[in-house]
Amino acid sequence: MSRRPVVILTALDLEYQAIRESLVDPRLHRHDQGTRFELGRLAGGSCRIALAHVGKGTHPAAVLAERAIAEFAPAALLFVGVAGALHEHIALGDVVVATHVYGFHGGTGEDDGLKARPRVWETSHAADQIARHIHRTGSWAQRPGAPAMLPDVHFGPIAAGEVVLNSRVSGLARWIREHYNDALAIEMEGAGVAQAGHLNRALPVVVIRGVSDRADGTKESTDRQRWQQRAVANAALFATALAEEISAEDDGAGRPAAKSTKGAAVREYVQSVHNENSGSGPVGVQAHTVHGGVVHVTGGARPPVDLPTALAEIRARFQAARAAGAVDEDTYAAADAELAVAEEALEDGTPQSHSRLQLALKKFKGLVGDVSDLAAKVTIVLALARSLP
Structure with missing residues (x-):
């Protein structure tokens, strides 16, 4: 099973284009009601993106966010665009990542004036933690098109x-x-997408904005100086790095029956393995129980399956899928690099390399997710790799 895509929505054409430039071979996806999405993989990564332009305002943002969630069952939804700064310490071009979204158009009119009735949506803890880690480590500087000096990021x-x-x-x-x-x-759209995520089993929604004006009467001047273009380029850079990390950590847990797939796949694989010793007698698999993707082995700490052999089988199936045209050349090149990392990590045999092995297999699986039988085999090997000491 392949990883779920990440939906990215924008309000302006220049925001849309900033994200689209990060996609490899975007292809059109038409919704029954006429909404046009573009689907593609992030350049230099394995994350699949569903991109759409929703226009300005809370209401269209909410409706099309709901539509995108229903259509793609994403791992997360990101809204990317420009905004006006409300504090002097935030510079033009800086990136603001929402920890909360305030819907400020709510209140009650009394004889003594208007009273606020705030609506607040909080960003999911996991998504917030990933975003902060990206900022702390500066890993988004490694994204294609990153400037020599990154702007400040404010949470x-x-x-x-x-x-x-x-x-x-x-x-x-x-x-x-x-x-x-x-x-x-x-800004104008965050409350709509936040509400749509809340109503869809609290889907993670992150609003990422590049500061293009100061909301102080100088907007026309900053727009003429092309701060919108610079600000949205920075927001798009951070958003694509965040999407890649969210995708890498996604296990599809939001899908029905996804929780049991891993264990079932391991059981299927373990039951099908047949080894032979140096003589002619068969050697049975030394596993007596499988729980949630973890193989419990009797008679020693070795995993019950020869992982180098399993990886070799995956490589053979991978090459066959390429020959059959099931994998395009760009995907093949990216996935082949991850498989090579996995093979090298397994050969190293250290606890640190085992973590590298698992990460490379996860990325490989995300790239070949459309080849269902190959992805299923990777799931099996990934579960077995987790049993390594």
Whole structure:
């Protein structure tokens, strides 16, 4: 079973194009209701992306986020675009990753004025942790097209509503300062996609914004200076790095029956193995139980299957899939590199190399996920690799 894709949505054409430039061989996917998605793999990685343009505003963002979730059952949904900064320490071009999304267009009118009724959606803990790790390690600098000097990344709340704010003294600006004064940036779509994720079994939703103006009356000037293009390029760079990491850690747990697949695959493999000793007598597999993908071995610590032989079988099947046209050349090259890493890691035989082996197999599986029989065999070997000391 292949990894689930990551959905990325944008509001503006320039935002869409910034993500699209990171995709290898994007292909059109038409929804029954007319929405057009493009599907592709991230350059230099194995993450599959479903990309769509939703237009401006909370409502279209919510509707098309719901549509994308239903269509692709993704591992996560990212909304990528530009925003206005609400604090002086945030520079033009910086990236803001939402820890919360405030829906600020809610309240009740009383005789003594308007009272706020805030709506808040919190970013999932796991996605937030991955994003912070990417920032701390600077690993997004390794993405194709990364600048020599990365912009600052800020983690905090983002305010989302149906208004483009371009003033620090307007009634709306005062309202936001009074009720949402910890918001780092303001935009128009985050509340819609956050609600869609919440209503779909709390699907991880991350809003990533590049700062293109200061929401202070200078928007026309900063737009003329092409800060939108620079800001969204930075946001897209961080978003694609985040998508790649989310995909690498995705085990498809949100899918029905996914939890039992690994153990069943191992049982199938263990039951089919037949080894022979140096003489003519058969040697039975020395395994008596399999639990959740972990093989418990009797008679020694060695795994019950010869992993080098299993990897050799995967390579043979992989080459056969290429010859049959089931794997395109770009995918073959990327997957072949991961398989080579796995073979080298297994040969090293150290505990550190075993972690490398598992990661390489996960990436390989993500790349060949459309070849179901090959992906199933990789699942088997991956489960067995986890039993290595």
